[in-house]
Amino acid sequence: MNEIITLKNISYKYTDEETQYALDNISFSIEKGEWIAIIGPNGSGKSTLAKTINGLVEPESGEVKVGKFDLNENNIWSIREMVGMVFQNPDNQFVGSTVQDDVAFGLENLGIPRDKMVERVRDALEKVNMLEFAEREPARLSGGQKQRVAIAGIVALQPEIMILDEATSMLDPKGREEVLRTVKEVKERENLSVISITHDIDEAAAANRIIVMRAGKLVKEGTPEEIFSYGDQLIEMGLDLPFPEKLKSSMKELGIRVPSEYLTEEGMVEWLWTYGSKK
Amino acid sequence: MMDKLIFGRYIPGNSLIHRLDPRTKLMSAILFIIVIFFANNIITYLALALFVGLAVALSKISVRFFINGIKPLIWLILFTVILQILFTSGETIFFRFGPIILSQEGLINGGFIFMRFVLIIFMSTLLTLTTMPLSLSDAIEYLLRPLAVIKVPVHEIALMLSIALRFVPTLMDETEKIMNAQRARGIDFGEGNIYEQMKSVVPLLIPLFVSSFNRAEELATAMEARGYKGGEGRTKYRQLSWQTKDTLAMVSFGVLTALLLLLRT
Numbered sequence: 001m002n003e004i005i006t007l008k009n010i011s012y013k014y015t016d017e018e019t020q021y022a023l024d025n026i027s028f029s030i031e032k033g034e035w036i037a038i039i040g041p042n043g044s045g046k047s048t049l050a051k052t053i054n055g056l057v058e059p060e061s062g063e064v065k066v067g068k069f070d071l072n073e074n075n076i077w078s079i080r081e082m083v084g085m086v087f088q089n090p091d092n093q094f095v096g097s098t099v100q101d102d103v104a105f106g107l108e109n110l111g112i113p114r115d116k117m118v119e120r121v122r123d124a125l126e127k128v129n130m131l132e133f134a135e136r137e138p139a140r141l142s143g144g145q146k147q148r149v150a151i152a153g154i155v156a157l158q159p160e161i162m163i164l165d166e167a168t169s170m171l172d173p174k175g176r177e178e179v180l181r182t183v184k185e186v187k188e189r190e191n192l193s194v195i196s197i198t199h200d201i202d203e204a205a206a207a208n209r210i211i212v213m214r215a216g217k218l219v220k221e222g223t224p225e226e227i228f229s230y231g232d233q234l235i236e237m238g239l240d241l242p243f244p245e246k247l248k249s250s251m252k253e254l255g256i257r258v259p260s261e262y263l264t265e266e267g268m269v270e271w272l273w274t275y276g277s278k279k
Numbered sequence: 280m281m282d283k284l285i286f287g288r289y290i291p292g293n294s295l296i297h298r299l300d301p302r303t304k305l306m307s308a309i310l311f312i313i314v315i316f317f318a319n320n321i322i323t324y325l326a327l328a329l330f331v332g333l334a335v336a337l338s339k340i341s342v343r344f345f346i347n348g349i350k351p352l353i354w355l356i357l358f359t360v361i362l363q364i365l366f367t368s369g370e371t372i373f374f375r376f377g378p379i380i381l382s383q384e385g386l387i388n389g390g391f392i393f394m395r396f397v398l399i400i401f402m403s404t405l406l407t408l409t410t411m412p413l414s415l416s417d418a419i420e421y422l423l424r425p426l427a428v429i430k431v432p433v434h435e436i437a438l439m440l441s442i443a444l445r446f447v448p449t450l451m452d453e454t455e456k457i458m459n460a461q462r463a464r465g466i467d468f469g470e471g472n473i474y475e476q477m478k479s480v481v482p483l484l485i486p487l488f489v490s491s492f493n494r495a496e497e498l499a500t501a502m503e504a505r506g507y508k509g510g511e512g513r514t515k516y517r518q519l520s521w522q523t524k525d526t527l528a529m530v531s532f533g534v535l536t537a538l539l540l541l542l543r544t
Contacts, residue, residue: 054504077506085504092494093501097413097445104516109506111514121516139448153505 003065004160004193005030010052010062012045022048023059024216032160035187035194037204037224040213041238046197049213050163053195054083067160081110084154086167090146091138099125099141100134103153110157124156125149127189128182144175148182155186162187164196168203176200201239212237244268289411295524296338296409301418303525307532308406315395317539324394326542330535331401338409348404349397356396364389416440417517434510442498450491457486 012023022045030036038046051057052064055076064071066079087093096102103121112120125131128148138146147167154162164183168176180203187194196203204210210227212220220227220237228234244265248258259271291297296304318324335345349356369384407415420437427433458468461482468479 056500056504077508080504080506083504085501087497087501087504089494089497091449092497094445095442095498095502095505097441101516105502105507106505108513108516109508111512114514114516114518117514117516137448138445139452157506 002032003029004032004034004067005053005195006063006065007049007052008063008065010049010059010064012048012052012057012059021216023052026062026216026218028211028218028221030161030193030195032193033191034209035196035207037207037210038195038197038213039199039204039210039227039238040219041236043215044213044238045216046213047165050085050165050195050197053161053163054080054085081157082159083161083163084151084157084159085163085165086147086150086154088166088169090143090150090170093150094138094146097137098134099130099136099138099149102138102149103156106153106157120156121152124152127155127186128152142175143171144178147171147175147179151179151182151186155190158190159192161193161195164194164198164203166197166199168198168200176202180206199238201234204239288407290340290344290408292339292409294337294339294409296334296405298524299409299528300519300521300525301410301414302421302519302521303528304406304410305415305418305422307528308402310532310536311402312399314536314539315398317536317543318391318395320542320544323539323542324391326535326538327398328394331398331405334405335401338405340405340408344408345401345404349400352396352400356393359396360389360393363392412444413441413517414519416444417519421519432510434513438510446494449494450487453490454483454487457483 006029008027010023010026011021013021024045026049038049040046048057052059053066055064055071067082069075069079071079094102095105100121103124104117107117107120121134122131125134128151130145130148130152133141133145133149138149141149150167151162162183168179171179180200183194183196184206186192194207196207198204205224205228207224210220210222210224211218212227214237227237230237244267247268251258315327318327335342364385365379365381367382367385367388368380369382371383372380373383374381410418416437419440420433423431423433423436461479462468466479466482467475468483469476471479
């Protein structure tokens with residue numbers, strides 16, 4: 001077995017007073033080159049779990065092993081070098097003033113000499129197809145493009161693991177698809193291990209293995225086929241229905257009569273604003 | 280309102296002034312404010328005006344933009360100039376009414392002060408019109424670097440500056456969104472008396488602050504995840520390059536200074 005990440009009996013609480021554990025005795029491991037999706041409802045501890053891997057969250061008890069390192073204060077920076085993380089909000093992780101500056105940020109932190117840096121920034125931008133945007137400011141990029149820049153920033157550091165912490169959740173369908181495609185390409189070419197925390201069914205389907213979390217516990221584990229066979233229960237597991245469908249079902253619960261046919265977002269808006277006048 | 284303030288609005292271009300190193304431009308703009316106080320007669324002011332006029336012409340930016348730069352400050356300028364004109368006494372007095380004196384010296388001084396304002400504004404507008412805010416923050420970092428010896432956190436200041444600049448458009452978008460959201464809830468912005476207008480800003484500022492703090496926290500986490508551990512041992516991607524034309528620009532600035540010292544009375 002060639003394990004790159006091993007978590008053993010991880011427990012964590014936000015504050016000492018709380019009785020509910022955010023992470024409750026979690027153990028699992030990930031092999032090199034594997035793609036894992038972590039799903040679960042909001043507040044089930046998915047993000048917290050991901051943050052324990054690169055030491056952004058320090059567990060109360062348990063062990064984290066990444067590569068050959070047992071995570072502790074001395075090797076935390078070496079581990080962060082190995083683990084790249086893409087966060088949810090495209091704007092709030094864009095540090096540089098232009099695309100190339102942002103990709104260079106991680107390299108600057110490592111103290112890479114400038115001429116090497118220029119090369120690696122170019123290379124990384126090429127891999128995510130963003131080279132032509134190198135001079136652009138973030139304000140002139142779409143959400144999907146910003147996330148691709150974030151991926152380039154990680155690729156430039158030549159890591160072993162990439163964690164996507166709901167990286168596509170704030171994007172439109174087109175941006176989502178474009179980021180997912182980039183992740184797939186980069187993963188293959190760089191032989192990365194990927195952990196993606198997601199509500200998106202396509203993103204989960206791309207994984208080799210899905211882990212389902214609930215209230216800080218790991219409740220199910222299996223291949224996408226195994227997990228998807230749960231059908232309706234998937235919604236409880238935190239996978240997303242399209243937004244209009246979700247709105248429809250909550251309106252139905254309130255006793256409002258909703259059209260039974262499938263509505264696009266636009267169709268939903270159309271129906272909603274004419275709803276009052278029809279009554 | 281924001282559009283009226285020409286400060287901090289870069290106009291892309293490829294003129295000689297655009298291509299000067301930001302350090303050259305920043306230093307010149309600062310030194311200009313000092314040097315302008317050497318001028319005390321018509322010929323020195325003419326020399327300064329000529330210098331600024333030449334710089335503006337070289338930037339290939341329409342004078343309109345520079346005049347727009349004066350507009351927000353016009354009342355301050357007029358107020359100062361009028362005070363100067365009305366309360367300076369001198370040998371040739373045209374008119375006197377109680378404490379108000381209209382003298383030749385007053386008029387000349389008023390004219391000089393007006394010139395001083397206009398030239399300083401033109402010079403600093405030239406700096407901001409031809410230099411990307413980001414390059415400007417690079418220049419500030421470079422020029423502050425000696426202060427690191429006395430424990431001034433130069434790297435942190437520069438990082439704060441560049442992050443602040445990077446988030447200006449993001450926060451402007453956000454302001455727009457919040458304003459629209461609050462309008463939909465029935466708040467009128469820019470209507471009613473001053474008290475009402477101030478009151479309408481509160482429901483704008485509070486959500487803006489809350490979201491800014493959230494952004495700051497997320498940004499800090501992202502930076503840490505990307506290995507940021509302070510300025511030590513960091514290399515820099517952005518580089519400034521000093522060229523012959525920068526040396527020449529500084530030399531011509533030196534000539535101007537010498538000229539002013541020679542011609543002043």
